[in-house]
Amino acid sequence: MAIIHAIYENGIFRPLVPVDRPEGCMVALENLRFIGAEPGQKLDAIYEILDQRFNSGEHDVAERHDEHQP
Numbered sequence: 001m002a003i004i005h006a007i008y009e010n011g012i013f014r015p016l017v018p019v020d021r022p023e024g025c026m027v028a029l030e031n032l033r034f035i036g037a038e039p040g041q042k043l044d045a046i047y048e049i050l051d052q053r054f055n056s057g058e059h060d061v062a063e064r065h066d067e068h069q070p
């Protein structure tokens with residue numbers, strides 16, 4: 001039996017990699033484990049990054065958008 005890693009989004013389990021199963025086939029899910037952060041923790045990390053950017057004093061980041069390009 002293969003383990004298929006998936007993300008649960010909007011009521012649907014979405015596999016993280018292609019699955020070798022026929023379209024529309026039924027599967028049984030057993031021993032579900034929750035891996036990852038609480039939903040609010042992801043937003044907290046994003047807001048922290050945005051807060052650092054907001055408080056940086058740099059007002060126009062669009063003028064520097066090409067700096068990371070090789």
